[in-house]
Amino acid sequence: MNVSGPAIALAQADAAGIESAVGAGAEEITLRLLYQLIAILVATRMVTWVVRRLGQTDVSGEILAGLLLGPSLLGALLPGVMHGLFHKSTGTIFTGLAQVGLIFLMFQIGLEFEFRTHLGGDRKPIVLISLCGLVLPFVMGYLAAPG
Numbered sequence: 001m002n003v004s005g006p007a008i009a010l011a012q013a014d015a016a017g018i019e020s021a022v023g024a025g026a027e028e029i030t031l032r033l034l035y036q037l038i039a040i041l042v043a044t045r046m047v048t049w050v051v052r053r054l055g056q057t058d059v060s061g062e063i064l065a066g067l068l069l070g071p072s073l074l075g076a077l078l079p080g081v082m083h084g085l086f087h088k089s090t091g092t093i094f095t096g097l098a099q100v101g102l103i104f105l106m107f108q109i110g111l112e113f114e115f116r117t118h119l120g121g122d123r124k125p126i127v128l129i130s131l132c133g134l135v136l137p138f139v140m141g142y143l144a145a146p147g
Contacts, residue, residue, distance in 0.1 A: 025089070032090045039085055043069050059109050
């Protein structure tokens with residue numbers, strides 16, 4: 001069996017007790033993130049199942065699951081459990097993942113919104129709302145920016 005040069009170097013570094021390039025805590029942080037994601041996915045599935053039975057949308061169940069896992073309920077009732085599950089060492093990474101998740105959540109809300117049911121067949125309000133959503137923040141940002 002032919003073993004390549006990099007594989008030999010890795011085996012020798014491991015035998016010598018040399019730390020990995022990503023740091024000693026990388027595995028621990030990854031494991032904590034996986035625990036967090038598992039808890040979030042399980043809670044979301046359970047709450048979404050319940051709210052679906054009540055005639056609500058999946059998005060409302062996902063938002064409710066976030067409230068239940070956050071400081072509003074879990075943090076108030078069992079702060080030790082919440083701080084153990086959502087450890088501060090994963091804060092930066094988890095915040096980045098949460099922001100990406102928020103973008104996906106807003107996209108999902110847009111997909112589930114029934115335009116014909118809520119706005120009727122008239123496209124004028126849709127166009128007006130879209131234009132205001134683009135133009136108004138741009139104008140306000142332009143006016144608020146330093147000269």
